[in-house]
Amino acid sequence: xxxxxxxxxxxxxxxxxxxLTIGVPDAEHALELVEALEDxxxxxxxxxxxxxxxxxxxxxxxxxxxxxxxxxxxxWLTERSLGxxxxxLHGLGHIHGRPxx
Numbered sequence: 001x002x003x004x005x006x007x008x009x010x011x012x013x014x015x016x017x018x019x020l021t022i023g024v025p026d027a028e029h030a031l032e033l034v035e036a037l038e039d040x041x042x043x044x045x046x047x048x049x050x051x052x053x054x055x056x057x058x059x060x061x062x063x064x065x066x067x068x069x070x071x072x073x074x075x076w077l078t079e080r081s082l083g084x085x086x087x088x089l090h091g092l093g094h095i096h097g098r099p100x101x
Contacts, residue, residue, distance in 0.1 A: 025082060037073070
């Protein structure tokens, strides 16, 4: 799970979700991840001139959908044996996995 997500003293948290970015090794992986997710979430790949990432637009009303999204991304990563990738939501980040050796 992404560190730091949840209610805070300012009231931000899952109820204000907006955009999750998922940094991946290259543009091809970004496109593959978008294809794997677009059946359920609005998403797109970053511009080829930008660092490679998938961008997922999240519903502020469905916390269980967010958990399902993270499980789906984790399964996608496992299938490809990718090294560490970065998630970011509301400026809070989390590294998943270990750097490739």
